Amino acid sequence: MRDIPAEWAGRFDAVISIFTAFGYFEDDAENQKVMDGVVRVLRPGGQFLIDVSHRDRVVSGFIARDWSELPDGTLTWTQREFDPISSISGEDLAWLAGGEIRRRSFRVHLYTATDLTRMLRAAGLQPVAYYGDWELNPFKVESRRLIIVAKKE
Numbered sequence: 001m002r003d004i005p006a007e008w009a010g011r012f013d014a015v016i017s018i019f020t021a022f023g024y025f026e027d028d029a030e031n032q033k034v035m036d037g038v039v040r041v042l043r044p045g046g047q048f049l050i051d052v053s054h055r056d057r058v059v060s061g062f063i064a065r066d067w068s069e070l071p072d073g074t075l076t077w078t079q080r081e082f083d084p085i086s087s088i089s090g091e092d093l094a095w096l097a098g099g100e101i102r103r104r105s106f107r108v109h110l111y112t113a114t115d116l117t118r119m120l121r122a123a124g125l126q127p128v129a130y131y132g133d134w135e136l137n138p139f140k141v142e143s144r145r146l147i148i149v150a151k152k153e
Contacts, residue, residue, distance in 0.1 A: 002030060004037040012041050018051040023109040026088065031109060035123035042152040048125055054146040055110035058082070058089060087111065113139065113146055125150035
């Protein structure tokens with residue numbers, strides 16, 4: 001993601017990054033490299049669609065831990081953390097299925113609309129639309145998703 005091949009330069013009409021596939025590098029500069037790479041591969045007038053979890057919504061509805069039982073009887077546990085200084089959100093997941101406990105963890109940098117707009121512009125992209133969900137409803141404070149369409153000038 002941070003080192004897109006040079007031969008791809010100007011090759012694509014569109015690039016998409018959906019379901020919070022952006023932000024997994026802890027350092028902002030590394031995440032910015034991803035944006036810079038997107039610009040390099042887009043043709044003039046090309047568009048970039050980015051979809052991430054809406055940071056403000058995650059913070060306002062933050063739940064440190066919970067558990068649930070799935071319809072098949074699988075028990076799940078989730079332990080969450082959020083660092084308001086770095087904007088790093090983490091989840092440690094565990095589930096009991098078939099008598100075996102399985103675990104997964106992840107950490108992701110959650111961005112505000114302001115942060116992503118700044119990063120897009122720094123890379124040479126101009127945001128043209130903001131949506132709060134896949135039904136293309138307007139982006140609002142309570143939106144679960146932050147979907148931005150940006151265009152390469």
